[in-house]
Amino acid sequence: DAMVIQNPRYQVTQFGKPVTLSCSQTLNHNVMYWYQQKSSQAPKLLFHYYDKDFNNEADTPDNFQSRRPNTSFCFLDIRSPGLGDAAMYLCATRVLISEKLFFGSGTQLSVL
């Protein structure tokens, strides 16, 4: 059974049109991550939550925001998607006493 679930699997949006990607977990892990993975590149950390504490990477564009309304859910909001934001977006979770990350299957975002 999937423990980190990302919806939708594929998302198409228009240039400049806000889009939200979602992630849910059944693991009750206190840390959740969003990574951006472009083709043939390393997954790049955008931000993470430790419980409700939000941690933004210094080079994450302001265009990217995140919400975590409760332990189970985390959202990635892209306010004005550009063509360069087309990528696979990966959600991951972790319990703080372990270094192991659990990943969802990702959402492939296309920007037209």
Add this chain to the structure above:
Amino acid sequence: AQSVAQPEDQVNVAEGNPLTVKCTYSVSGNPYLFWYVQYPNRGLQFLLKYITGDNLVKGSYGFEAEFNKSQTSFHLKKPSALVSDSALYFCAVLNQAGTALIFGKGTTLSVSS
């Protein structure tokens, strides 16, 4: 700053032969190193990790990795490759704050029958 490098974009091996996927690291302090695998259209799956202790770490699906401090390497190995091992492999290191993983760019492993 912590980083890992995967010098090979692609590794090709024949089924039944041993495989090695290379990773080198650069860290401040003791390295916490990981290998993940990604199958097509799937998220990353944990294979193994090195925190401390034995230099040879055993993981999932028959994979193992050898930590070499003098060469700052953490190569992934398997004695006998399977076609089903064909996937994208990522080496990663825990960042200095201990809060997140930093990934290498990945190596595509192709195992031919």
